[in-house]
Structure formats: structure tokens, C-alpha cells
């Protein structure tokens with residue numbers, strides 16, 4: 071499973087394609103759409119299509135950071151196969167060895183200057199933080215800084231030189247085919263993200279962007295995008311329906327359509343990814359895949375952050391997983407899966423900024439979940455199957471089921487009080503539901519420590535919450551709402567859609583599209 075897709079050459083078709091987009095004429099759009107499908111057919115046969123994945127960011131600004139082995143246990147219990155670190159934490163890198171988990175290691179913002187100015191500093195960085203762990207720790211990429219173009223613009227002149235130095239050091243260690251170098255950028259580098267077809271990078275970064283894209287193309291690396299519909303929605307001041315941000319169905323009066331391509335955007339996430347593809351194309355690069363290195367939704371915030379709720383976070387991230395694991399790309403690049411890293415594993419209580427900044431995690435640092443997240447969406451996944459509940463199989467052998475029940479409530483130390491007569495989960499009084507309750511209780515307590523959902527083949531995991539009435543199963547979102555801290559000041563994972571939002575929301579899609587075409591021509 072590679073993060074990076076090999077390149078392909080489709081320049082001539084691509085040129086025609088982008089020419090027609092600029093022509094922006096309705097009757098040529100059919101032709102353009104046709105050409106687009108031809109283009110993607112070619113892409114499909116050239117690139118090796120692999121399953122999509124959802125990984126997770128592991129930020130460590132946590133007061134009681136779990137031990138590295140506990141971090142790994144939680145990743146394994148949830149069958150998370152891809153992680154991104156913000157630095158090169160030696161304990162975590164060590165603990166990731168021989169786990170099969172693929173790792174992006176981070177060059178911190180502070181390290182970029184030294185690496186950019188000196189090839190030998192870059193070489194020592196690679197020796198110490200990459201080569202030392204390979205191959206037992208499967209490092210597949212290095213992310214250089216975090217949104218540095220927008221957060222510390224003065225670093226821009228050394229960014230690509232730093233990436234080049236790191237790449238050269240990888241070449242010298244013969245690791246360049248296994249480890250790719252890129253840099254995560256925020257949506258703020260794009261000046262006009264909607265409609266996606268007209269998106270361009272803010273021209274202040276022209277030369278850096280050009281060098282960067284050239285580097286990514288030459289080294290077969292991906293563009294790393296941090297895409298936050300949370301910010302696109304909250305800063306959009308009500309122009310966007312929240313359903314659009316949360317991957318929920320849009321009513322027929324709120325369809326969001328790119329007037330130039332007539333592509334429907336079912337989610338802001340897709341629109342952000344596509345805007346980035348189009349911005350890359352506007353600089354005449356056409357075969358650089360995008361991976362989303364960060365996206366997510368905070369589960370709690372301050373008084374002015376009312377959209378930061380457990381419900382929204384749970385909805386966003388679960389729908390995101392379903393979206394990504396369906397394996398399709400955004401409308402303009404349907405064959406390139408949008409591999410994505412959720413921000414983030416743990417709530418980072420030590421982060422500065424608004425209250426939401428401390429509440430992006432899926433888990434509390436003690437390992438309990440903030441809300442229920444199901445990775446179990448798809449067979450396209452390469453093992454992301456967090457099916458959170460463990461229940462008895464329908465056709466399980468009765469004797470084995472009884473043995474399993476006895477074991478779970480005994481040696482397995484499941485809390486079986488709720489299935490005793492008179493208690494909430496006693497009814498329906500049958501072996502299968504009692505075993506399910508006990509199996510699940512054991513599984514919830516023990517899976518982080520390696521406990522499995524098997525019970526001699528009588529048990530199976532499921533994403534469906536088996537709770538009913540007052541009988542609440544362990545791990546149910548109704549039983550896991552935790553407390554949160556409160557304090558803070560100002561900043562976030564730097565955001566998404568910039569200031570100028572030229573959005574079209576309408577039932578009369580063609581009429582609006584036509585008006586927008588005119589509008590888009592004014593912008594062009």
C-alpha cells in the first residue's frame with residue numbers, strides 16, 4: 071500500500087481539457103465532460119489503483135501522554151494502519167517497529183531552517199530519525215513542517231531546499247524509493263477555492279509553489295493537504311448548509327454545483343480536495359496525487375464555538391471514513407482515492423488556543439473514546455475495521471456460546487451484572503443476547519490490551535450498537551460521553567477556505583450554473 075501513486079503522462083488531453091474549462095461555454099461542457107471521462111479512463115489504466123485508507127495523526131501535546139506501547143495498543147485495537155507523527159519521537163518510532171503500521175514522520179517547523187541551509191544537517195536528520203528505524207518501522211514519508219507557508223511565511227525560501235536536502239540524503243541511504251518527502255499545506259494557500267474549477271494558488275507563493283510541485287513530481291511524491299470543512303463552515307458565516315460540511319445529504323434546493331464543470335459537490339471535503347487539484351493544474355502540473363494529512367472536527371469548544379459538539383464530530387469523522395473508504399476520488403479525479411489522516415488520536419490538552427483546539431481527539435489520553443468512531447465501513451479498506459461492538463454470531467454453536475459466556479463473566483472479568491434477572495439487559499432472556507452482552511463488555515475493556523472478539527469462533531464485531539431501551543452496551547456512544555477541560559486563548563490547526571467564497575446554492579441548478587458561468591468569466 072503506497073501513499074504515492076506513480077505518475078502518468080496525459081499532457082495533450084489534459085491541455086484540451088483545461089482549455090475547455092476556461093472557455094466555460096455550456097454546450098462545450100458536454101464535450102469537456104466526455105473528454106474528462108476519457109482522461110480518467112486513461113488514468114485508471116495507468117495508475118495502479120489501490121484501496122483507500124484512513125489513518126490518524128498522533129499529536130503528543132498531552133499532559134498524561136500514554137506510553138508508546140499504549141499508543142500502539144490503541145492503534146492496533148482499532149486496526150489503524152497509517153499514522154502521522156509531528157516529529158520523530160523515538161519511543162513511538164521504536165514501538166511502531168514490526169507492527170506493519172505505515173508512518174509519516176515530521177520535521178518540526180523549528181528544524182526546517184537548519185535543514186534548508188545545510189545538506190549535512192539534513193543527512194544527520196535522516197540518519198537519526200529515519201534510517202535508524204528502517205526497515206522494522208515502516209516509515210513511508212516525511213512531512214516537512216506544518217502549514218509553514220501560511221503560518222511562518224519567512225520559511226518559504228528554505229522550504230523546498232530543505233525538502234531537496236532530505237531527498238538527497240534519502241538517495242544517499244538508498245531509501246528514496248521507500249520514503250517520500252512532502253509538506254502539508256493549508257487551504258489558505260488557495261485564494262479562490264470555489265468554484266473548484268477556477269481555484270488557483272495565491273500568487274504570492276508562485277515561485278515556491280512552482281518549485282514545490284516540480285519537486286513532488288520529480289520525486290513521485292504526494293501533495294499533502296490539510297482540509298478543514300469545520301473552518302470552511304464556521305468562517306462561511308452561514309453561506310454553507312452544515313449538511314454540506316458534515317457529508318450529509320443536501321436537499322434538492324441546496325445542491326452545490328461547479329458552474330464550469332457541472333460537477334455536483336456532495337461535501338465541502340470533496341470541494342476542497344478538488345480545488346487543490348485544479349490549483350495544481352493551473353500551474354500546469356497534472357499527475358501529483360493529493361493525500362489529506364489532516365481533517366477532523368472538534369468535539370467541544372467555547373461559547374463562540376457552538377458547532378464544536380460531540381455529535382458533529384462523531385458525524386463528521388464517521389461520514390468521512392465512509393466517504394474515503396468508498397474509494398472514489400473527488401469529482402474531477404474519480405479514480406484517485408482520497409487517502410486521509412484524521413486529526414487526531416488524542417485530545418491535546420496542552421495546546422494553546424481556543425477551547426476547541428484541545429478537543430480534536432477521538433480518544434481521551436486515558437484511552438476512553440470521546441465518541442464512537444467506526445472504521446468498519448468498507449472492504450476497500452486495507453484493514454481499517456474498527457467495528458466497535460462484539461456480539462454472538464447468529465449461527466453460533468450453543469455449547470461453545472455457553473462456554474464463552476462463562477469464560478467472559480469469569481476469567482475474562484466482564485461485568486455481567488446487567489444480564490442478571492431484574493437488571494436492564496436480562497431481557498430478552500436468551501443465551502445469544504446474554505453472551506453478546508458479556509462478550510462485548512470483555513471486548514471493550516480488553517481490546518486495547520490485545521483482547522479479541524472471537525470466543526472460539528462464536529463472536530463477531532459489528533458497527534451496530536446492540537443497546538436497546540435501558541440496556542446500554544459498553545462502548546455505546548450513550549455510555550462514553552466524557553468530561554473536558556476548559557481554559558485557553560487563540561489559534562487552530564490553521565484553516566481552510568480563504569476569505570472569498572463564491573458559492574452557488576440553488577435548486578435551479580442550470581439557471582444558477584449559467585449565471586455562475588458569467589460570474590466565473592468575470593473572475594477569470
Ligand SMILES: *[C@@H]1O[C@H](CO)[C@@H](O)[C@H](O)[C@H]1NC(C)=O
Pocket residue numbers: 071072073170172205208210
Ligand atoms: C511498508 O509500506 C509499504 C508501502 O505500503 C509496503 O509496500 C511495504 O510492504 C511495507 N513494508 C513492510 C516491511 O511492512
Ligand SMILES: *[C@@H]1O[C@H](CO)[C@@H](O)[C@H](O)[C@H]1NC(C)=O
Pocket residue numbers: 260261262272273274568569
Ligand atoms: C495572498 O497572500 C497574501 C500574503 O500572505 C495575502 O496578503 C493576501 O490577502 C492573499 N490573497 C488572497 C486572495 O487570499
Ligand SMILES: *[C@@H]1O[C@H](CO)[C@@H](O)[C@H](O)[C@H]1NC(C)=O
Pocket residue numbers: 273274276
Ligand atoms: C503567478 O502566476 C500566475 C499564473 O502563472 C500569473 O498570472 C501571476 O501574475 C503570477 N504572480 C506573480 C506575483 O508572479
Ligand SMILES: *[C@@H]1O[C@H](CO)[C@@H](O)[C@H](O)[C@H]1NC(C)=O
Pocket residue numbers: 076077246247288289290
Ligand atoms: C518515479 O516513478 C517513475 C515511474 O515509475 C520512475 O521511473 C522513477 O524512477 C521514479 N522516481 C523516483 C525518484 O522515485
Ligand SMILES: *[C@@H]1O[C@H](CO)[C@@H](O)[C@H](O)[C@H]1NC(C)=O
Pocket residue numbers: 336393396397398
Ligand atoms: C463514493 O462517494 C462519492 C462522493 O460522495 C459518490 O459520488 C460516489 O457515488 C460514491 N461511490 C460509491 C461506489 O458509493
Ligand SMILES: *[C@@H]1O[C@H](CO)[C@@H](O)[C@H](O)[C@H]1NC(C)=O
Pocket residue numbers: 449450
Ligand atoms: C466490496 O463489497 C461489495 C458489496 O458487498 C462487493 O460488490 C465488492 O466486490 C467488494 N469489493 C472488494 C474489493 O472486495
Ligand SMILES: *[C@@H]1O[C@H](CO)[C@@H](O)[C@H](O)[C@H]1NC(C)=O
Pocket residue numbers: 535536537538539546548
Ligand atoms: C442514545 O441516546 C439517545 C438520546 O438519549 C437515544 O435517542 C438513542 O436511542 C440512544 N441509543 C441507544 C443505542 O440506546
Ligand SMILES: *[C@@H]1O[C@H](CO)[C@@H](O)[C@H](O)[C@H]1NC(C)=O
Pocket residue numbers: 434435436437438551552553554
Ligand atoms: C477518561 O478521561 C475522561 C476525560 O478526562 C473522563 O471523562 C473519563 O471518565 C475517563 N475514563 C476512564 C475510564 O477513566
